[in-house]
Amino acid sequence: MPPSEIQGISRAPSGASLDLERVRALLSTKRLGSAFHYFTEIASTNIHGRALAERGAAEGEIVIAESQTQGRGRLGRRWESPSCSNLYLSFVLRPKLLPRFAPQITLTAAVALVETVAAFLVRPPVIKWPNDILVGGKKLAGILTEAACDAQRVEYVILGIGLNVNYRAATMPDELRPRATSMADLTGEDISRESVLVRLIQDLDRCYGELEETGFDALQPRWEAHFGLRGQLVRVELGDQVITGRALGIDREGALLVQEEHGQRRAIVSGEVILVES
Numbered sequence: 720m721p722p723s724e725i726q727g728i729s730r731a732p733s734g735a736s737l738d739l740e741r742v743r744a745l746l747s748t749k750r751l752g753s754a755f756h757y758f759t760e761i762a763s764t765n766i767h768g769r770a771l772a773e774r775g776a777a778e779g780e781i782v783i784a785e786s787q788t789q790g791r792g793r794l795g796r797r798w799e800s801p802s803c804s805n806l807y808l809s810f811v812l813r814p815k816l817l818p819r820f821a822p823q824i825t826l827t828a829a830v831a832l833v834e835t836v837a838a839f840l841v842r843p844p845v846i847k848w849p850n851d852i853l854v855g856g857k858k859l860a861g862i863l864t865e866a867a868c869d870a871q872r873v874e875y876v877i878l879g880i881g882l883n884v885n886y887r888a889a890t891m892p893d894e895l896r897p898r899a900t901s902m903a904d905l906t907g908e909d910i911s912r913e914s915v916l917v918r919l920i921q922d923l924d925r926c927y928g929e930l931e932e933t934g935f936d937a938l939q940p941r942w943e944a945h946f947g948l949r950g951q952l953v954r955v956e957l958g959d960q961v962i963t964g965r966a967l968g969i970d971r972e973g974a975l976l977v978q979e980e981h982g983q984r985r986a987i988v989s990g991e992v993i994l995v996e997s
């Protein structure tokens with residue numbers, strides 16, 4: 720891949736801003752990182768990624784920010800994005816996938832992300848379907864995938880990742896503290912965001928390459944190996960409907976398979992999963 724460009728560089732006021740030159744120098748990727756769009760502050764890297772994709776941005780361009788004023792989760796939820804301590808980034812992807820397989824991008828990103836953070840942590844991270852990485856039951860990272868599709872094909876996907884690197888519990892809002900964690904809180908020391916970023920882009924480049932070249936079949940067992948809810952009793956909230964059953968795994972389209980107590984097996988395409996008991 721040709722050397723990547725960094726656009727929009729303006730250093731954060733503190734000395735703790737990301738050193739993207741160092742990141743670029745360390746990267747060796749096939750698909751991701753062709754250009755970086757860097758911001759000290761932005762509404763949301765996903766929103767900007769979408770605007771770039773609409774203007775024809777190439778596959779692999781990355782939007783990255785030191786902080787977000789409107790960092791988003793799913794269903795309009797907020798993603799806490801304090802300055803210069805974590806990673807907030809979005810990838811423009813143009814996968815050759817049929818629209819019904821677009822959820823495989825989230826699953827592929829979860830495999831990459833869990834493999835990245837596992838390399839830095841002692842405690843094993845787990846995937847919580849569909850888009851969370853948890854350690855010890857607390858959320859370390861989240862994925863927000865937004866796809867633009869027509870009937871035949873995926874036009875582009877904006878893959879957004881928020882990863883808590885040096886976010887200390889003491890500085891989290893009260894309501895988040897019991898539910899969230901960070902790499903620094905888990906290891907007891909601050910971690911170089913550049914090292915995590917390089918590893919994340921490399922891992923994602925490798926996993927996304929596998930998806931593009933050989934399909935999801937090789938990634939699925941790795942997703943399942945990190946799936947934290949396998950065999951557990953879960954409650955799934957699907958709008959007004961709630962079902963309870965044992966989580967089995969996922970199917971090829973990324974749906975969560977749940978065995979209901981009275982024998983029916985359900986494939987859940989979207990919903991909120993809550994662990995009832997281990």
Ligand code: BT5
Pocket residue numbers: 762763764765766787789790791792793794796797798799800806807808809850851858859860861862863879880881882883895898899900
């Ligand atoms: C997610 O949503 O987990 C997807 C988060 C994606 C964030 C990235 S940052 C870069 C890119 N640009 C964006 O604007 N977004 C993406 P969801 O499953 O809906 O989880 C949201 C919930 O996670 C919130 O309601 C909180 O409970 C919790 N939460 C918020 N901020 C958090 C944080 N920093 N760490 C851990 N949990 C958090």
